[in-house]
Amino acid sequence: MPSDSPVPAGSPPPSWELTDGPDGRVPRLLEAMRAVGSGLELHSTLTRICETAAALTHARYAAIGVVAEDLDGLVDFVYHGVDAETARRIGRLPDGHRGLLGALIHDPDPVLLADLAADPRSCGFPAHHPEMHGFLGAPIRVQGEIFGNLYLTEKRGGGPFDADDLGMVRVLATEAGIAIGNARLYEAAKQRERWIDGSVAVTTALLSGQDDADDALQVVAEQARRLSGSAAGFVLLPADEGGLEIVAVAADPAVSMLGVVIPPESRIVTELLDGQAVFVEDAATDQRMITGLARDYGPTMMLPLQSDGRVLGTLVMPRARGERPFTETERTLAIQFASQAALALMMAEAQRDRERLAVFEDRDRIARDLHDLVIQRLFATGMMLEGAQRRSVVPEVRDGVGKAVDELDVTIQEIRTAIFALQQSPAEVPSGLRTRVLREINTAAVPLGFKPTHRFVGPVDALVGDGTGQNLVAALREALSNAFRHAGAARIDVVVDATVTLPDGQQGVRLTVADDGVGIPEGGRRSGLRNLKRRAESLGGDSWYGAGLGDDGGGTSVVWQAPY
Numbered sequence: 001m002p003s004d005s006p007v008p009a010g011s012p013p014p015s016w017e018l019t020d021g022p023d024g025r026v027p028r029l030l031e032a033m034r035a036v037g038s039g040l041e042l043h044s045t046l047t048r049i050c051e052t053a054a055a056l057t058h059a060r061y062a063a064i065g066v067v068a069e070d071l072d073g074l075v076d077f078v079y080h081g082v083d084a085e086t087a088r089r090i091g092r093l094p095d096g097h098r099g100l101l102g103a104l105i106h107d108p109d110p111v112l113l114a115d116l117a118a119d120p121r122s123c124g125f126p127a128h129h130p131e132m133h134g135f136l137g138a139p140i141r142v143q144g145e146i147f148g149n150l151y152l153t154e155k156r157g158g159g160p161f162d163a164d165d166l167g168m169v170r171v172l173a174t175e176a177g178i179a180i181g182n183a184r185l186y187e188a189a190k191q192r193e194r195w196i197d198g199s200v201a202v203t204t205a206l207l208s209g210q211d212d213a214d215d216a217l218q219v220v221a222e223q224a225r226r227l228s229g230s231a232a233g234f235v236l237l238p239a240d241e242g243g244l245e246i247v248a249v250a251a252d253p254a255v256s257m258l259g260v261v262i263p264p265e266s267r268i269v270t271e272l273l274d275g276q277a278v279f280v281e282d283a284a285t286d287q288r289m290i291t292g293l294a295r296d297y298g299p300t301m302m303l304p305l306q307s308d309g310r311v312l313g314t315l316v317m318p319r320a321r322g323e324r325p326f327t328e329t330e331r332t333l334a335i336q337f338a339s340q341a342a343l344a345l346m347m348a349e350a351q352r353d354r355e356r357l358a359v360f361e362d363r364d365r366i367a368r369d370l371h372d373l374v375i376q377r378l379f380a381t382g383m384m385l386e387g388a389q390r391r392s393v394v395p396e397v398r399d400g401v402g403k404a405v406d407e408l409d410v411t412i413q414e415i416r417t418a419i420f421a422l423q424q425s426p427a428e429v430p431s432g433l434r435t436r437v438l439r440e441i442n443t444a445a446v447p448l449g450f451k452p453t454h455r456f457v458g459p460v461d462a463l464v465g466d467g468t469g470q471n472l473v474a475a476l477r478e479a480l481s482n483a484f485r486h487a488g489a490a491r492i493d494v495v496v497d498a499t500v501t502l503p504d505g506q507q508g509v510r511l512t513v514a515d516d517g518v519g520i521p522e523g524g525r526r527s528g529l530r531n532l533k534r535r536a537e538s539l540g541g542d543s544w545y546g547a548g549l550g551d552d553g554g555g556t557s558v559v560w561q562a563p564y
Contacts, residue, residue, distance in 0.1 A: 042183040043078065049176045050080035053152055056172060057165045060154035061132065064140065065096055067105050067148045068325075073097045074105070074148070075324045082130065089128040092322070099123035100135075104149050108139035110170060114160045116153065130154075136161040138173040142181045150176065188329060195333045198223040199340040206341075206348040215531060216348065217248035220341050224317050225250040228326070228334055231297060234316040235305075236262065244269055244314055257293060258538035266290050268302060272314045277335060278302040281325060283318055294318075299325040301334050305342040312345050366446065370415050378415075382408045432461045433469040437496055440473060444480040448492070452480070452513075458498035464509050468562050471535050472496070472511050475543070475560040478532055479513035487517025487556060491549055498564075506563045508541060514557040516550035529558070536562050 046064050054062040061081035065074040074096035079087075096102045103121040104111065113119055113135040125132070132153040140147045150173050155161055205219040217235045225233030232251035236244035242264035249257045262269050268278050268288050279301055280286045283294040294300075297318035305313045315338045319326075326334070382405050389401040434456060445451040464472070476494065483489050492515045500510040520529075529545060536543040541562030548555020 040183050040186040042180070042187045045179055045183045046076075046078040047080065049150065049172070049179070050078055053150055053169060053172055054080055056168055057136065057152055057161060058156045059136070059152040059161075060156060061130065061152070063151045065094065065101055065105075065148050065151065067096070067146055069328055071105055071146075074101070075327075076148075086128065086130065090126055100137075101149070101151070104137055104139070105146075108146050108149065110139070110166055111135065111137040112161060112163070112166050134160045136165055136169055138166070138169045140173050140177050140180065142177045142184065147177065147180055191329070191333065195227050195337055198227045199337055202337075202341050203344040206344040207351065218250070220315065221248040221250040224315055224334070224337065224341075227337065228301065228317040228330065229319070230301075230317040231320040231323075232316075232318055234318075235313060236316065237313040238273070244272070247313075258534060260291065260293065262291055272302060272304050273311055275304050275306050275309075275311050277304065277331075279326065279331065282321070284321055297321065298323050301326055301331060303335055303338040305338055305345060307339065307342040307346050310346070312342050315341065363446070375412055375415055378408050378412050382412075433464050433472070433496075434460050436469070436473045437476060437494070440476050440480065441494060444477075444484065447484050448480075448489075450490070450492075452492035452494050454494040454496075456496050456498075460496055460498045460509070463498045463507075463564055465564050468509060468539060468564055471539060471562065472509060472560065475511055475532050475535055476513065479511075479558045479560070482529075482558075483513065483515045483517060483556075487515045487519075489515035489517035489555060491516045493549060500561060502541065502561065502563060504540075506540070508561050508563045510559065510561040512557060512559050514549050514555065516548055516555040519548060519550075519554060519556050520545065532558065532560055536560055539563065 050062040063079040066076035068075045077093040094101050100121045115133050116135040134155050136152040138150050202220050206216045221233035221235045235248035237247050239245040239261045244262045246260045283289050283297040283300045298321040300318040303315045304311050385401050385405050389398050392398050441452050495512040497510045500508050502508045532543040539562040543560040545558045547553030548557050
């Protein structure tokens with residue numbers, strides 16, 4: 001057994017053989033080995049190794065530095081013995097880019113030092129760091145590869161670490177490597193299971209048909225954020241004017257980010273639209289990040305949503321500044337998730353196309369039936385009434401029949417308007433907001449079985465801009481769809497008011513859709529209402545709902561407003 005005398009700083013560790021001294025080292029070592037291998041969760045395993053090593057060698061402080069896969073610094077640093085307040089005052093954890101900890105990454109051999117400060121590789125301590133002298137370090141290998149290093153400092157009682165301490169730590173490090181390997185396998189299996197479950201949730205949301213496209217993309221963003229452990233999740237789709245537009249956000253807060261367009265001049269946009277994954281170590285400092293959104297984020301994954309060679313959009317998962325970078329395993333799982341989400345998006349798009357085609361075919365059939373059967377019969381009925389009117393000698397009867405004929409003429413004109421709306425494709429829709437609102441109302445009249453009343457206040461077409469107008473029409477479509485599917489209404493009133501002053505003093509437009517249906521049940525689904533609110537808030541407006549047109553406020557009134 002080697003001497004217990006201090007080992008000179010920088011000298012190679014002596015050879016050793018472990019013997020059971022008066023302090024019972026071997027039983028304590030065996031107990032330590034048992035404790036190290038008693039769990040499967042990786043971070044708790046690392047913490048348990050630090051605590052066990054400190055107890056075994058009577059060290060005040062212990063730590064494990066987890067080495068990055070490319071050996072460029074540390075990606076995690078687990079410590080024992082430093083209280084939370086001291087750690088807060090010290091600040092940032094060691095990154096392994098300099099000093100003794102950095103040297104041990106590239107020279108992973110056991111180190112035994114009597115005075116840490118005397119070693120030429122040492123670079124000192126940051127402010128508020130505890131005083132440390134004696135140092136013992138040993139590499140931890142997992143399946144032959146360097147995982148990290150175990151560090152011990154400041155032996156209790158003031159003496160230096162000796163060769164027996166080093167021997168026990170080397171044995172413990174070997175056992176720790178086995179325990180860490182098992183924990184990593186368990187963690188990897190659980191991680192894959194979470195990503196698979198997330199992919200299933202996304203596919204179900206996209207193909208169920210219960211949510212609209214915006215809600216389904218929101219599910220993609222939320223799952224990506226949760227699974228990757230990121231600070232946020234974004235889904236971006238190609239913008240009409242070029243670049244990529246943020247259409248779904250899972251972050252706090254999310255409102256100000258919706259609708260932001262990353263311009264086509266960005267090199268990253270070009271790479272993503274070419275189908276290339278982009279990984280950024282620090283978004284806040286990367287010169288390729290040209291928007292202000294990047295300043296709050298650090299490591300970031302930007303993955304194209306592509307399937308069968310077609311890029312549908314981009315999935316972005318950023319972590320907060322100072323967080324650890326994404327591992328190779330995390331990158332691989334995220335790429336697989338993005339591919340699965342893209343495939344589900346394509347399948348959902350194909351499903352919506354089939355449903356849309358079926359609706360168009362049904363509209364054509366209804367239009368033909370209205371024209372060939374209903375109008376012809378109404379026209380014949382009108383001619384019969386006109387003949388009866390001419391033969392009648394009673395003035396009251398003549399007047400009554402004349403009014404009935406006029407009503408039939410109005411009815412025929414309304415049916416022809418409905419036929420025109422049914423046969424009109426989206427490409428033929430005029431650009432005026434008033435016309436687009438009328439088209440939505442006429443289109444909704446077919447499934448509703450009646451035509452909602454409408455009223456315009458102020459010069460709608462002249463005041464409301466294209467962006468606000470597009471969102472207003474989308475909000476109207478959502479509100480009418482909800483009334484048809486859920487309200488069971490017999491009356492719907494639509495009001496578009498372009499003379500509104502918003503709470504912040506801006507001039508804006510307000511859409512009100514009120515019905516006399518059953519109202520919104522307690523605990524009922526509100527995804528459509530949340531979608532309306534997101535649209536309004538992204539423009540600086542708001543949306544809410546209240547009492548409807550029925551008796552005692554029955555039914556629902558949905559209000560949506562935004563600046564011009």
